[in-house]
Amino acid sequence: MARPEEHRQTERSLTMSRAMVEAIAHEMREDDAVFYMGEDVADYGGIFDSTEGLLDEFGRDRIMDVPISETAYIGAAVGAAQGGMRPIAELMFVDFFGVGMDQIYNQMAKNTYMSGGALSVPMVLTAAVGGTYNDAAQHSQTLYGTFAHLPGMKVVVPSTAYDAKGLLHTAIRDDDPVVYLFHKRLMGIGWLPAPDGPKTGVPEEAYTIPFGRADIKREGADATVVTLGLHVHRALAAADSLADDGIDAEVIDLRTLAPLDIETIRDSVAKTGRLVVVDEDYRSYGLTGEIIAGVAEGDLAALDAVERVALPDVPIPYARPMENEVIPDTDDITAAIRRVRSDE
Template identity: 75%
Template structure:
């Protein structure tokens, strides 16, 4: 079959659902649970159409008690099932923190490896649509900071499908963080880029492998999720000014592809790290530290960090736009390190 015949262009939400449906058909132990995931199909289309095929026994709407159903998913995983539990907004982490950090993430370690927790925790992240301080965070750094679970963040449909297959099949708990703005919703249009050609057959994107989205020689821009697309737009602007930017899509935070980051920094000698999460104690600091600790002699300038201010996310549209970094902010940072 030709490449054209075996691929079709789909949204990120459709790619995720296709992967989940394939895994559910092939393994009766896979099921999905969360708030508004059955009859509604997920408020971000994360489960659209699954109920029609698999019914309420395997696509379950749950009461508004994140602690209860994530705890139930953890127990089911320990008994050999492969649940997918959706935390509707990553901001709700605080409601069920104990079940995630002390149960899901730690049972394998605390049992001496006698118990596996093969579950996926999906959660919607990100701002850009004026849902205020309690529904707009990313919290990448929070999940990545907690040992015992893998963390993936797709930026496009091809990766979304491959990472979902890999996450469901993994014997460790995987946190799958999808950005609302990338899902391809009619009421929240995505930027150009996340809707891609996706193979119809199943495949895995290996967890822990970054991807070079654009080759460059002058500065490395390392990012993930929505800001991959903003970084690529910034790279085009920079090219007009004679700056050749390389863009790295991390795709996974845990494991973090440190060698891909270091290879790029050693080539370009300059680093810009971009993250929608808060500036302090997060991803931008971790990757900047990695570069200075392990590629100090290759750096031509101190790393630049582009992240969100350490304040609650505003509801006001103009204030939210000011709060979140855009392609101009990324280009400005790249210009500073190349001056």
């Protein structure tokens, strides 16, 4: 079973946005084929600070603002990748993927297969995901389950600055297309405060984190909580609050959806017997069902109780009280852990 990763001793701690910028800058210095393109990524530095400061070092030939045409610039990135470059293309909000879906799913994800392996598409598609800040139904979704459902793309969702940097180094160096999704609430930008937790120690040197390796962020014996992104921190808060009542919850951060580390989850459930899957994506046809099915297929007898905590199948409301009602919070996770323990 995986263990909580030993982060290297460092006095530096970075926000997730700064850790991402550091990884991008390192890869651009090492490889002239790496460039970044997207809306408001040059002069503005990305509306979630995802490229802040990069224009000054690398100039407009490699940090490119693009017109508001996702189809055009994602298609350009696919072509550049097939031509030997390593583009990073940013969707400002993941909700906009539908505009460029043909370029993403029928080109980026499939061209290696359609060419019989003659072409590779070494590109990264980044996008901001998540709600909790009242931006309504077209700017607040996660949708990582959609990309994980469609074969041909690797899907990455970091929850801490340490993971964000290591996973982004891995993504940029990968010879296959990677969808790298960052939660707005975790970036550490001034107008959108982050919870405690995503700002972590980050080594100055480059390092990679392998895809398909979940991280046990908190060990426990009484229940397994599986989640990713923002809800790693909400699950950890729930686990800490339950510890006072003698309930010891284990929290697993998936970090990547494709590939998925189902073995770490199965090993944990074999120990705890109880599973809670927490997801900010929609409940139906999504991550929660996939995780539960994967555990059951491995050893159904090990699963004594299970709970799903996810977004109901409704557009995310604009009004703050209504948004708070539909997006799972720490109290929802706490209640679910108590429910899977209720038969003891």
